Amino acid sequence: MLYDLSLHMGYAYDAPASGARHVIRVMPLSLPDRQRLVAGSLSISPAVDERTAFLDFFGQQATSILVRAPHDRLDIRMQARVMVESQPMTADLSPELAKLPEELAAVWSVDAASPHHLAAPSPRLPREPEIAAYARELAGPGQTVREIAMALSARIHRDFTYDPEATTVDTTPGEAFRLKRGVCQDFAHVMIVALRSLGIPAGYVSGFLRTIPPPGKERLEGADAMHAWVRVWCGGTMGYVELDPTNDMPAGSDHIVVGYGRDYSDIAPVIGILKGYGNQKTIQAVDVVPVS
Numbered sequence: 001m002l003y004d005l006s007l008h009m010g011y012a013y014d015a016p017a018s019g020a021r022h023v024i025r026v027m028p029l030s031l032p033d034r035q036r037l038v039a040g041s042l043s044i045s046p047a048v049d050e051r052t053a054f055l056d057f058f059g060q061q062a063t064s065i066l067v068r069a070p071h072d073r074l075d076i077r078m079q080a081r082v083m084v085e086s087q088p089m090t091a092d093l094s095p096e097l098a099k100l101p102e103e104l105a106a107v108w109s110v111d112a113a114s115p116h117h118l119a120a121p122s123p124r125l126p127r128e129p130e131i132a133a134y135a136r137e138l139a140g141p142g143q144t145v146r147e148i149a150m151a152l153s154a155r156i157h158r159d160f161t162y163d164p165e166a167t168t169v170d171t172t173p174g175e176a177f178r179l180k181r182g183v184c185q186d187f188a189h190v191m192i193v194a195l196r197s198l199g200i201p202a203g204y205v206s207g208f209l210r211t212i213p214p215p216g217k218e219r220l221e222g223a224d225a226m227h228a229w230v231r232v233w234c235g236g237t238m239g240y241v242e243l244d245p246t247n248d249m250p251a252g253s254d255h256i257v258v259g260y261g262r263d264y265s266d267i268a269p270v271i272g273i274l275k276g277y278g279n280q281k282t283i284q285a286v287d288v289v290p291v292s
Contacts (some may be wrong), residue, residue, distance in 0.1 A: 013280030022272030040080035060259035115201035122262035132197035148252035157248035
């Protein structure tokens with residue numbers, strides 16, 4: 001599928017801010033046999049005093065900006081054309097859970113794709129005993145890693161309610177788990193904590209979800225903003241599988257990857273600091289349109 005993407009992220013400040021330095025991660029990746037960034041542009045208003053593009057540890061395209069002058073709003077706009085290949089589910093070649101530690105120990109690499117980065121607690125995802133107990137209920141003897149991951153995705157989708165008003169970007173996975181409500185970030189964080197508690201490496205995927213449904217199908221939740229789902233390491237033979245617990249489906253040609261990380265903190269769309277006071281209002285608008 002060929003898509004045209006547009007993103008607008010706007011911040012309006014009660015009082016002018018100055019000395020603002022931000023890192024922006026919103027441009028889709030080019031991934032072998034998965035997706036290709038045909039063209040992309042990133043514009044920022046007001047005019048920035050410094051702008052530097054770089055690749056972070058996980059290979060995500062990032063842009064660092066500095067705005068020295070006082071400004072009462074910041075607008076970030078991204079446009080891109082992306083070709084996404086279909087990702088059919090293959091035969092389950094993942095090991096049984098009991099055999100996964102042996103396969104993980106055989107991985108000596110610690111590069112960006114290494115599952116070792118996704119096996120332990122991370123800055124936003126500490127150990128959560130309640131979530132671990134929830135995960136153990138699904139991990140029966142003889143089950144493969146992919147079977148467990150897919151069962152967990154289905155259970156989170158069934159047990160949790162999609163509710164944009166229930167949580168904030170700073171809600172912890174433990175809080176979201178007790179609420180049984182939240183958005184895609186919460187669903188993904190809970191699932192990652194659950195999988196890691198079983199010894200299954202899992203990480204966070206940030207991206208976009210198609211906003212126009214196929215004929216006769218309902219619109220997918222989470223399509224009006226950046227989306228998040230889960231990357232699960234299913235052993236040395238099978239590698240990574242991506243699952244979307246918000247919609248209980250494997251990530252496919254409707255899912256466009258922006259970046260990979262341990263949790264949201266690694267690939268937040270915008271992070272930074274500024275000098276100012278008062279509150280701010282944030283808007284986010286996303287459009288993902290298939291190109292005929």
